[in-house]
Amino acid sequence: MTEAQQPGFSRCNNATLRRAARRLGRFYDDALGTSGLKSTQFGLLFQIHVSGEPAMGAIAEALIMDLSALGHTLKPLIRDGYVETFADKDDRRIKRVRLTPQGQAKLDEAIKLWSAAQRQFEDMVGAKQAAKLRATLDEVAALDFEMATAAPSI
Amino acid sequence: MTEAQQPGFSRCNNATLRRAARRLGRFYDDALGTSGLKSTQFGLLFQIHVSGEPAMGAIAEALIMDLSALGHTLKPLIRDGYVETFADKDDRRIKRVRLTPQGQAKLDEAIKLWSAAQRQFEDMVGAKQAAKLRATLDEVAALDFEMATAAPSI
DNA sequence: TTCAATTAGTGGCATATGCCACTTTCGGCG
DNA sequence: CGCCGAAAGTGGCATATGCCACTAATTGAA
Secondary structure, eight states: OTTOOOSSOTTOHHHHHHHHHHHHHHHHHHHHGGGTOOHHHHHHHHHHHHSSSOBHHHHHHHHTOOHHHHHHHHHHHHHTTSEEEEEOSSOTTOEEEEEOHHHHHHHHHHHHHHHHHHHHHHHHHOHHHHHHHHHHHHHHHHOOOOOSSSOOOO | OTTOOOSSOTTOHHHHHHHHHHHHHHHHHHHHGGGTOOHHHHHHHHHHHHSSSOBHHHHHHHHTOOHHHHHHHHHHHHHTTSEEEEEOSSOTTOEEEEEOHHHHHHHHHHHHHHHHHHHHHHHHHOHHHHHHHHHHHHHHHHOOOOOOSSOOOO
């Protein structure tokens, strides 16, 4: 019982990460508010933008998202006309994604808002500190969690 | 256009944070798998456990969650009999939350699984590094983003 | 060439989170 | 005491994410 922890109980790496994500998410969401995009959608549009007409699987992998989750997340963006999909020429299983002209315009608009938020955040925590945090988070994202729970097969 | 960014574009603090959160979330989710709890639910049960029959608002504040979101998240846990609510004696607006005996048992079970995951994670990134990351994330979570976008009123 | 295994997505179902519009209580004031 | 504004939740609606079961295409043998 003595391990009842301090008020924070921020011992769980995952819980701490989610907590910060909720916080920061709302901040960026607010900043993007007038564009009508959520920070998640902004990130997705941006990823599509910097990739060249990427396949869904490629986006999912880059963002470390479940493929089906990506499909769901893409729907409102397609519905609103920011994104469109088209079949790959060589492999008909593959569906590629790209921004529509309106999607490009919306992204440009959102980037301005995002920049302000990004700047404000970095002013508060320090650009160097922020870069360091991102680097650490990228390391976490890149971790290869091989199962240690189950006995290795073969 | 030259700012088209590198393959990663991990420039956005928020996107980077979410990406890592998805990754780590799945890892902890897998670890908790056999308990039937998601890492989010585990965190919630734990928070209730360490707080003393907290009011919903108190939990929401501690976890930096929207109050209504907390209400929604609590439902499956109530439905499954892990948590129960009851009215505050003095203020009928307040609804307090506590674990049921089964909830306690389930939490105990989950803590074992969580510990293994926690340990594995810290073995990979280093306990010191992990503690540092959590500290930074707690700082982010504690940031007070006053609006700079709009002109200050009054 | 033909069939099994693999790869890429889709759809359904469930939880996670937020925002907004209300409803119920409290608390403080005139 | 009666009313107004603040505080605490609830419900509805929408997006974010995952897992699983399937379907459609491909690829790699036999």
